[in-house]
Amino acid sequence: MELTDILYEKENGIATITMNRPKVYNAFRAQTIKELIWAFRDAWDDNRIGAVILTGAGEKAFCVGGDQKEKGDEGGYGYNGGLGGGIGLEVENLHQTIRNIPKPVIAAVNGFAIGGGHVLHVICDLTIAADTAKFGQSGPKVGSYDAGFGSAYLARIVGEKKAREIWYLCEQYTAEECREMKLVNKVVPAESLQEAAKEWAEKILEKSPTAIKMLKYSFNADSANIQGISQLSMGSLAMFYDTEESQEGKNAFMEKRPVEFNKFRR
Numbered sequence: 620m621e622l623t624d625i626l627y628e629k630e631n632g633i634a635t636i637t638m639n640r641p642k643v644y645n646a647f648r649a650q651t652i653k654e655l656i657w658a659f660r661d662a663w664d665d666n667r668i669g670a671v672i673l674t675g676a677g678e679k680a681f682c683v684g685g686d687q688k689e690k691g692d693e694g695g696y697g698y699n700g701g702l703g704g705g706i707g708l709e710v711e712n713l714h715q716t717i718r719n720i721p722k723p724v725i726a727a728v729n730g731f732a733i734g735g736g737h738v739l740h741v742i743c744d745l746t747i748a749a750d751t752a753k754f755g756q757s758g759p760k761v762g763s764y765d766a767g768f769g770s771a772y773l774a775r776i777v778g779e780k781k782a783r784e785i786w787y788l789c790e791q792y793t794a795e796e797c798r799e800m801k802l803v804n805k806v807v808p809a810e811s812l813q814e815a816a817k818e819w820a821e822k823i824l825e826k827s828p829t830a831i832k833m834l835k836y837s838f839n840a841d842s843a844n845i846q847g848i849s850q851l852s853m854g855s856l857a858m859f860y861d862t863e864e865s866q867e868g869k870n871a872f873m874e875k876r877p878v879e880f881n882k883f884r885r
């Protein structure tokens with residue numbers, strides 16, 4: 620596959636996937652998601668690979684979610700294929716791929732992890748963050764939400780109250796705050812982030828691959844029911860994106876003006 624939106628390299632048993640759209644803080648569009656799925660499947664298929672690192676290009680951002688500039692007036696992200704589930708992005712498929720690949724996925728969060736970008740690190744098996752990284756959800760500010768793994772699984776990690784706070788207030792949290800709420804495994808100086816992620820991947824490579832695979836399946840089994848919620852969520856999101864309320868969120872972000880949701884409170 621010709622890669623335009625990500626970088627993909629494999630070295631000494633570790634696959635590194637880098638979201639590479641730094642001009643838009645590594646926001647994803649339909650093509651980005653397709654390439655991410657392709658890369659995860661390649662790493663899955665390659666028996667030499669024992670761990671995957673997911674990171675972002677540049678110093679500013681890991682990923683800031685859906686590219687609002689790609690969102691059309693019709694609501695979705697422009698891709699009309701069935702796999703896009705009506706929202707124009709195969710996000711649900713990507714989430715499932717990250718969960719199902721039988722090898723640990725380490726998020727190396729190098730900057731902003733916001734919105735759908737935050738959900739990506741939540742779903743990864745482990746998160747190592749640069750001390751400069753910032754985390755948060757933003758969907759309700761821009762007329763979007765992730766009512767699947769991004770909320771239900773998040774609540775399993777940080778607890779119901781904190782997950783509700785994260786989604787209802789849409790504030791940003793430092794790497795250290797996220798470590799305290801067990802949303803991040805480890806915080807390291809920004810300049811040693813990639814090295815730290817590699818070190819953990821190498822430690823995983825020393826372990827029995829079958830034991831690691833079965834442990835990942837076992838951890839996943841307990842939260843597998845969220846997939847059904849995720850499907851329902853994406854279906855409802857496709858309909859929500861067509862509404863004036865959701866459009867107002869996107870338009871306000873694009874026009875760099877305060878959002879006006881009051882008239883939709885009924």
Ligand SMILES: CC(C)(COP(=O)(O)OP(=O)(O)OC[C@H]1O[C@@H](n2cnc3c(N)ncnc32)[C@H](O)[C@@H]1OP(=O)(O)O)[C@@H](O)C(=O)NCCC(=O)NCCSC(=O)c1cc(O)c2ccccc2c1O
Nearest residue numbers: 643644646683684685686687688710734735757761763765
């Ligand atoms: C991330 C920020 C807080 C950074 O703020 P800062 O002030 O440091 O930088 P700028 O705001 O000037 O941004 C720099 C540059 O990047 C562009 N940019 C940033 N975010 C996006 C984006 N999401 N899409 C497109 N472009 C973006 C920004 O416009 C600037 O470029 P200029 O050329 O204009 O100078 C701040 O940027 C911020 O809050 N960004 C928005 C974050 C956001 O709302 N993300 C989308 C939320 S919705 C979502 O992610 C989402 C999640 C899902 O799980 C989904 C699932 C299924 C379908 C859809 C989903 C979905 O959409």
